[in-house]
Amino acid sequence: MPITYDDFKKLGMRLDMSRGKPSPxxxxxxxxxxxxxxxxxxxxxxxxxxxxxxxxxxxxEAREFGASLxxxxxxxxxxxxxxxxxLMYDALAFAMLFGVPGGDAWRKHDDVAFLCPAPGxxxxxxICEALGIRMIAVPFHDDGPDMDFVEAQVRDDASIKGMxxxxxxxxxxxxxxxxxxxxxxxxxxxxxADFRLMWDxxxxxxxxxxxxxxxxxxxxxxxxxxxPDRALVFAxxxxxxxxxxxxxxxxxxxxxxxxxxxxxxxxTIGPDKLNQLRHVRxxxxxxxxxxLMDRHRTLLKPKFDAVATAFGKWLGGVADVSWNxxxxxxxxxxxxxxxxxxxxxxxxxxAGLVLTPxxxxxxxxxxxxxxxxxxxxxxxxxxxxxxxxxGIALSLLRAIDETR
Amino acid sequence: MPITYDDFKKLGMRLDMSRGKPSPxxxxxxxxxxxxxxxxxxxxxxxxxxxxxxxxxxxxEAREFGASLxxxxxxxxxxxxxxxxxLMYDALAFAMLFGVPGGDAWRKHDDVAFLCPAPGxxxxxxICEALGIRMIAVPFHDDGPDMDFVEAQVRDDASIKGMxxxxxxxxxxxxxxxxxxxxxxxxxxxxxADFRLMWDxxxxxxxxxxxxxxxxxxxxxxxxxxxPDRALVFAxxxxxxxxxxxxxxxxxxxxxxxxxxxxxxxxTIGPDKLNQLRHVRxxxxxxxxxxLMDRHRTLLKPKFDAVATAFGKWLGGVADVSWNxxxxxxxxxxxxxxxxxxxxxxxxxxAGLVLTPxxxxxxxxxxxxxxxxxxxxxxxxxxxxxxxxxGIALSLLRAIDETR
Numbered sequence: 001m002p003i004t005y006d007d008f009k010k011l012g013m014r015l016d017m018s019r020g021k022p023s024p025x026x027x028x029x030x031x032x033x034x035x036x037x038x039x040x041x042x043x044x045x046x047x048x049x050x051x052x053x054x055x056x057x058x059x060x061e062a063r064e065f066g067a068s069l070x071x072x073x074x075x076x077x078x079x080x081x082x083x084x085x086x087l088m089y090d091a092l093a094f095a096m097l098f099g100v101p102g103g104d105a106w107r108k109h110d111d112v113a114f115l116c117p118a119p120g121x122x123x124x125x126x127i128c129e130a131l132g133i134r135m136i137a138v139p140f141h142d143d144g145p146d147m148d149f150v151e152a153q154v155r156d157d158a159s160i161k162g163m164x165x166x167x168x169x170x171x172x173x174x175x176x177x178x179x180x181x182x183x184x185x186x187x188x189x190x191x192x193a194d195f196r197l198m199w200d201x202x203x204x205x206x207x208x209x210x211x212x213x214x215x216x217x218x219x220x221x222x223x224x225x226x227x228p229d230r231a232l233v234f235a236x237x238x239x240x241x242x243x244x245x246x247x248x249x250x251x252x253x254x255x256x257x258x259x260x261x262x263x264x265x266x267x268t269i270g271p272d273k274l275n276q277l278r279h280v281r282x283x284x285x286x287x288x289x290x291x292l293m294d295r296h297r298t299l300l301k302p303k304f305d306a307v308a309t310a311f312g313k314w315l316g317g318v319a320d321v322s323w324n325x326x327x328x329x330x331x332x333x334x335x336x337x338x339x340x341x342x343x344x345x346x347x348x349x350x351a352g353l354v355l356t357p358x359x360x361x362x363x364x365x366x367x368x369x370x371x372x373x374x375x376x377x378x379x380x381x382x383x384x385x386x387x388x389x390x391g392i393a394l395s396l397l398r399a400i401d402e403t404r
Numbered sequence: 405m406p407i408t409y410d411d412f413k414k415l416g417m418r419l420d421m422s423r424g425k426p427s428p429x430x431x432x433x434x435x436x437x438x439x440x441x442x443x444x445x446x447x448x449x450x451x452x453x454x455x456x457x458x459x460x461x462x463x464x465e466a467r468e469f470g471a472s473l474x475x476x477x478x479x480x481x482x483x484x485x486x487x488x489x490x491l492m493y494d495a496l497a498f499a500m501l502f503g504v505p506g507g508d509a510w511r512k513h514d515d516v517a518f519l520c521p522a523p524g525x526x527x528x529x530x531i532c533e534a535l536g537i538r539m540i541a542v543p544f545h546d547d548g549p550d551m552d553f554v555e556a557q558v559r560d561d562a563s564i565k566g567m568x569x570x571x572x573x574x575x576x577x578x579x580x581x582x583x584x585x586x587x588x589x590x591x592x593x594x595x596x597a598d599f600r601l602m603w604d605x606x607x608x609x610x611x612x613x614x615x616x617x618x619x620x621x622x623x624x625x626x627x628x629x630x631x632p633d634r635a636l637v638f639a640x641x642x643x644x645x646x647x648x649x650x651x652x653x654x655x656x657x658x659x660x661x662x663x664x665x666x667x668x669x670x671x672t673i674g675p676d677k678l679n680q681l682r683h684v685r686x687x688x689x690x691x692x693x694x695x696l697m698d699r700h701r702t703l704l705k706p707k708f709d710a711v712a713t714a715f716g717k718w719l720g721g722v723a724d725v726s727w728n729x730x731x732x733x734x735x736x737x738x739x740x741x742x743x744x745x746x747x748x749x750x751x752x753x754x755a756g757l758v759l760t761p762x763x764x765x766x767x768x769x770x771x772x773x774x775x776x777x778x779x780x781x782x783x784x785x786x787x788x789x790x791x792x793x794x795g796i797a798l799s800l801l802r803a804i805d806e807t808r
Contacts, residue, residue: 037441089671267493272649
């Protein structure tokens, strides 16, 4: 194993670790979903011909399946296409063009802003940037966003129309939002009557330990607090079965679902119900999902451990350097000393290792401290992850060296 | 067979002919696409793992397949999800929010208008209505829209940003737009620099006769006329393979494709490439599509003939009643005497026969003459179509009787 950055560079590694993609071995866990696709036929449990048009909110049994995963009534769940990102984009585009229940079209306002716990998911922030929604970075703690900050902002500023939330194993910090944080989000007074929580429950079943952690039910909490329409919940099976060809879900209040139906019925005649049928038949129920996720964990845990081991070996005790060991999700956050994240990414790239651009996890791509690195260890093989983690550590150490 | 409306009513028919859906027998033509789905695997010709994320513009071989169908270079084709309606909606939503190349966001203008040849496709008009785009009905001839009218409107009125076009076997009139109409659309001066033709080539392969008619290549015509970015072309395999689970295509100039990529890359990580792979392997090439469409024609032609026969028998020679015998597409237009379309639909409904609401094919759902009926004979069985056509004719005759 190399012991300096220059040794590592000589290995001539060629590896892209920039995105949180599942590995081929993970995708193989759902091989039966593909191999047995020909045996599923096209008739749903209810006799619906899944080949034809219709059922804009999804196949009834797919909605019921989603409901069992999300602990909400099926009438409050939409089963959609292959991407929850599309659903989140559409929700905000609909809000801009038409408004959400309780308010007028956001495009009619000069200033529309969103709270963005940072570091967060770069694609969330890209949607805001594209739609011209001003982003306000929110400081992040281990138990979620800084709620004193959030409450103060939302109470006084009617231009703040919403907030991004990844409540469990936050992308990329791994934070698990506490019961108190969730309760405060649901109950806080908001100056904007149409304030919305964009609740991206992306890692609901993506545990890395045997503790199957959960966060409180946000729809229930909002209803209890007298804000039944506040939360829009998104989830996806993309990192459960097939990354590019799974099912996405949207869950919310009856009023928000009726809004969604009215808006989407102009856009589409319905989702791919055959793929929904295949998924329901393959996964069966929530227990089926959990069994499959246990097998993902078996593949993923050693990769996360390998990163922790390498970082511990090379970076343990280095001043101003820290990282987290997440209990779930797809990412590790590594913090370089002030001002060295970009340089570390550049050095890694020179050695053939493509990392997520420094700053990507912040609104407008700008990490004010230039400290944060998002590490995505899921896609490469375990050997590659071991080597890459060492390479990242050596790149960071070289970046520190350069400042001396 | 019944000989009066009352006789027909006594049959107690229960049939929904409101939408242009393929029949189960048509969907069975692509049975191998489902039955053999398990044998296709997940690796594309180029070694792409179709299960994972990425390829936002579609699987390369699916784009090439689309290019061969649409006679354009693959670089100018996007292979997308299961619905061309979604692509058309997104194109106009992007135009409203961000603008198209050559102009600013349409939402910044007080008045945005579209030309709508009428009768036309109700879902096109629903998109305009939802987005607040003012619709201007355009008179329709057998060879396409009234071009003198179109040219005069577009030349002088900068608020007119686009026009809906279904060039071949227009929904629902069956019109085939002439070379002269297409040339004039491509070359006419437009007051709005960002004027767009929404070119919905929905029935490109949907011939009902052995004449495989075509319309001139609109992208080529626009380029030749110095308006390379004018046309946005949409097509779909939904009525070729599986209505709810096929592939949709978008084709346009390089500049418009770059615009599409920039806008959609914020919304999605990519389409379902597995379904694209299955389609390419099943259909192979353009000849494969044409062979399959011949088999659709064998199923569809008798239904269209049955309607023509029934109408000829019952309505032949009735004053102010006419209908078309389309050479392709999914619909027949029946014209009642002035003011009797709504009543005919109501009488048919009383007899258990659900037709498309009268007026649906016009902007805002209003047929100023209340004459037009859209007949969708594809979904029911041939026996049902025979009976339904007679029922429609008898309902119309009763509506006429009532005025005497």
